Amino acid sequence: MHLLMMLHACIFLLCAITALAVDNDECAQGVDLCDKTTTTCRNLVEGYNCDCRPGFRKEGDRYKCQNVNECTEGVDLCSKITATCRDSFGSYSCECKSGYRESPDKFTCNDIDECRENFGGCGQLCLNFASGFRCVCYSGYKLKNDEKNCEDIDECVEGVDLCDKGSTTCRNLAGGYSCDCKSGYEKGGDRYKCNVVKQ
Ligand SMILES: [Ca+2]
Numbered sequence: 001m002h003l004l005m006m007l008h009a010c011i012f013l014l015c016a017i018t019a020l021a022v023d024n025d026e027c028a029q030g031v032d033l034c035d036k037t038t039t040t041c042r043n044l045v046e047g048y049n050c051d052c053r054p055g056f057r058k059e060g061d062r063y064k065c066q067n068v069n070e071c072t073e074g075v076d077l078c079s080k081i082t083a084t085c086r087d088s089f090g091s092y093s094c095e096c097k098s099g100y101r102e103s104p105d106k107f108t109c110n111d112i113d114e115c116r117e118n119f120g121g122c123g124q125l126c127l128n129f130a131s132g133f134r135c136v137c138y139s140g141y142k143l144k145n146d147e148k149n150c151e152d153i154d155e156c157v158e159g160v161d162l163c164d165k166g167s168t169t170c171r172n173l174a175g176g177y178s179c180d181c182k183s184g185y186e187k188g189g190d191r192y193k194c195n196v197v198k199q
């Protein structure tokens with residue numbers, strides 16, 4: 001009886017070993033149904049599994065995985081200030097916002113210093129700042145419609161001069177203006193006003 005049981009166990013074990021030995025490696029044989037682009041086949045003692053590749057996840061189908069939209073799920077590493085997340089099949093990328101350029105880490109972008117590169121095309125002064133730049137002018141000048149070059153402000157025509165109307169005449173100059181004395185008047189200490197010539 002005892003011997004019979006042992007014999008039975010032996011036969012059972014042998015069966016198990018035989019079953020193990022005949023396990024097919026479906027992955028190696030290429031007979032698996034795993035989707036090659038989204039999964040990797042992994043052999044199991046009984047059957048096989050289709051493991052999702054990075055950037056994909058299981059959704060119903062056991063042979064196939066779905067693209068993870070890292071952007072909408074907010075798991076991307078893109079800088080919110082300098083970049084915009086763009087989803088792709090199995091991955092994502094960080095696209096630089098206007099005025100920024102890609103940095104080595106691929107997640108953040110660096111401000112472009114437009115003033116260091118051809119002076120931003122500015123005629124007089126260039127002011128760099130994050131996300132953009134601006135052309136500015138010397139005192140007495142104003143930006144032209146092209147937002148790049150500067151032109152003299154005609155203070156006399158624009159009526160922004162401080163010349164005393166009674167004793168002086170405004171004369172426009174590049175970058176400024178002067179208050180010239182009218183006849184019968186002469187310069188005193190004030191640059192905006194003239195004094196009556198004493199007889
Ligand atoms: Ca993706």
Ligand SMILES: [Ca+2]
Pocket residue numbers: 099111112113114128129130131132133
């Ligand atoms: Ca800039």
Ligand SMILES: [Ca+2]
Pocket residue numbers: 140152153154155172173174175176177
């Ligand atoms: Ca002027």
